[in-house]
Amino acid sequence: MSLLSTQHTLQAYYLGLFGRAADPDGLNYWLSQLESGTLALDDALMLMANSDEFSERLQLPADDDWLAQVYPAYFGRPVDAEGGGYWSSLAAQGVSAPVLLQSIMASATGADREALDATTSIARFYSQQVSPERYDPAQTLIQEGLRSNEALYAELAAMDEQFDALTVMEVGESLEGRPLYSASVGSGPRKLMIVTQQHGDEPTGTEAAMLLLEWLSGDSPEAQWLRSEISLTVMPRVNPDGFERWVQLASGEASPDTTIDPRRNSADIDLNRTWDSSETLDLALIPEALAVRQEIARFQPDLILDYHNQNNYINAAGELETISILWPTNDLIDDQVTATAQQAAVALAQGVAEFDYGFLSLFPGGDTPQIARNGLAIDGVPTLLIEQRGLEEMELIAYEGLAVNYNALSSALILEGLMSMIGVITELGSGGLTDIDPALALQIPDRGERIQYQDIYTLSDERIDKEGMPTETELQPEVVGVSAAVLDDALAA
Missing domain, CATH: 3.40.630.10 (Zn peptidases)
Structure with a gap:
């Protein structure tokens, strides 16, 4: 399984910080900034983390509530006790949201790594195919279970x-x-x-x-x-x-x-x-x-x-x-x-x-x-x-x-x-x-x-x-x- 591409990484930032797939206009903006060399991916993440949307959503990820939302968004599963405790301890020590998010992404292995690739692929498809008028920030990307x-x-x-x-x-x-x-x-x-x-x-x-x-x-x-x-x-x-x-x-x-x-x-x-x-x-x-x-x-x-x-x-x-x-x-x-x-x-x-x-x-x-x-x-x-x-x-x-x-x-x-x-x-x-x-x-x-x-x-x-x-x-x-x-x-x- 390969590392995430630029578009997948942007989707991961959106999912982790905002709990949604990138809106088409927003995705195009960040891509244009990256392609022109105006910004690097780390710069984009910092700007997103300092946005009003993220500030209003969660402030700082200082407890398990933030992780409880990131893990399902990334991996399609709830955060485990060991992982939740580790990331929470880092947050309590003052580690910033961008660093935490990048660390969670980088530490994903095995099935979690593939889950992140699958989830960001679905998010990318949604952002590319939906029109700005029909974009829904509440669009669910991962189906829970199978129909009985x-x-x-x-x-x-x-x-x-x-x-x-x-x-x-x-x-x-x-x-x-x-x-x-x-x-x-x-x-x-x-x-x-x-x-x-x-x-x-x-x-x-x-x-x-x-x-x-x-x-x-x-x-x-x-x-x-x-x-x-x-x-x-x-x-x-x-x-x-x-x-x-x-x-x-x-x-x-x-x-x-x-x-x-x-x-x-x-x-x-x-x-x-x-x-x-x-x-x-x-x-x-x-x-x-x-x-x-x-x-x-x-x-x-x-x-x-x-x-x-x-x-x-x-x-x-x-x-x-x-x-x-x-x-x-x-x-x-x-x-x-x-x-x-x-x-x-x-x-x-x-x-x-x-x-x-x-x-x-x-x-x-x-x-x-x-x-x-x-x-x-x-x-x-x-x-x-x-x-x-x-x-x-x-x-x-x-x-x-x-x-x-x-x-x-x-x-x-x-x-x-x-x-x-x-x-x-x-x-x-x-x-x-x-x-x-x-x-x-x-x-x-x-x-x-x-x-x-x-x-x-x-x-x-x-x-x-x-x-x-x-x-x-x-x-x-x-x-x-x-x-x-x-x-x-x-x-x-």
């Missing part, structure tokens, strides 16, 4: 009630009787379907898809234009039983020894090994996959995006890769089907390029027809696989009680997932994917080497007591990511 099944269902129902443009339908049930939903918006001729969380412990695509639905269902000119050009159907979290098992494992309510792998459905079947139409399967054991197939038959999509999470991989430059993608690769697939998925891969790459967090790579998948990427494509539907980071963290949290706060990293991955969806949708809305050369997809670099979680960070092996793990209620998000105004302004630019 109940929260997901409640939010879908609320959006269905709120937005005339959105239609939510129950299209099936899981083996344990949990509802499976499709959410549709738009009436355009080009049809996109998004499927998330075939594997219960791979949640970031679901979170991103919910943000997409909220924005695309809104009344902004950009959303209305896209709805006239494309039709979107989302099936979020098609393995709710698996996710429920992950929640129970993470909270200590279930034992790994007696619990089916959250990756699989409640019949202990990997749903992403059920897509070969030539195989005879017991559909009673895979109602989740059956519901997806029936929705595909109803909707007749031109393209499917299939969202997953993968383990940690590192590229040749030593940077962690955050997203890997791949189009169909089975020899039975029509060339045009493959080409369409490759065009979607290029559009997706353009979308994530708008967000300067992480690295895109090519997933090294095989040609088995049992997986959705190949099986659905053999049936004639171009399907693009999207694999984001986070799987190993989810597994370690569930099975070993890993003492790491996932909120900042997952928030960055959720925003990255959202921008990947936006990239594809905007290209579809702008006349389809036909103007994209599918050969450009071949320029995406191969995925790097696997790296174990313990080798990424210099973290101790401390594990927290299962009784201290978050409950299902605590896993629900308090807010929903970046505001719709950001997407409107980004598309209008």
Whole structure:
């Protein structure tokens, strides 16, 4: 993980001193001062610390109250007792706010260092994309937790009630009787379907898809234009039983020894090994996959995006890769089907390029027809696989009680997932994917080497007591990511 860039450092100053992302005008001012050589970064920090805004907000950081706000803003977690005591003692000795802030940033290691990078990347994206008129100093940047099944269902129902443009339908049930939903918006001729969380412990695509639905269902000119050009159907979290098992494992309510792998459905079947139409399967054991197939038959999509999470991989430059993608690769697939998925891969790459967090790579998948990427494509539907980071963290949290706060990293991955969806949708809305050369997809670099979680960070092996793990209620998000105004302004630019 690299040191913070100038823009990230400015965002860190804003977050630490003012508790907000930089406003667009303010960010541009400081950047112009730095680029002209009028000021250095240290000068900017001193001026910010002497501003009326900071003076009115906190005066001097003389107690834990200041740190209690800095740590969540930087690292997505509350200040620990040891760290809080140390910084408070320095403040009591008269150490200034700028020095304290720089020291907190410089001392961040491991997961905290990555959290700071993720948080400042999100802040930078917000400041760059939102217009001055729509800037909101209270904009939340880090999503707390993940939607429970109940929260997901409640939010879908609320959006269905709120937005005339959105239609939510129950299209099936899981083996344990949990509802499976499709959410549709738009009436355009080009049809996109998004499927998330075939594997219960791979949640970031679901979170991103919910943000997409909220924005695309809104009344902004950009959303209305896209709805006239494309039709979107989302099936979020098609393995709710698996996710429920992950929640129970993470909270200590279930034992790994007696619990089916959250990756699989409640019949202990990997749903992403059920897509070969030539195989005879017991559909009673895979109602989740059956519901997806029936929705595909109803909707007749031109393209499917299939969202997953993968383990940690590192590229040749030593940077962690955050997203890997791949189009169909089975020899039975029509060339045009493959080409369409490759065009979607290029559009997706353009979308994530708008967000300067992480690295895109090519997933090294095989040609088995049992997986959705190949099986659905053999049936004639171009399907693009999207694999984001986070799987190993989810597994370690569930099975070993890993003492790491996932909120900042997952928030960055959720925003990255959202921008990947936006990239594809905007290209579809702008006349389809036909103007994209599918050969450009071949320029995406191969995925790097696997790296174990313990080798990424210099973290101790401390594990927290299962009784201290978050409950299902605590896993629900308090807010929903970046505001719709950001997407409107980004598309209008």
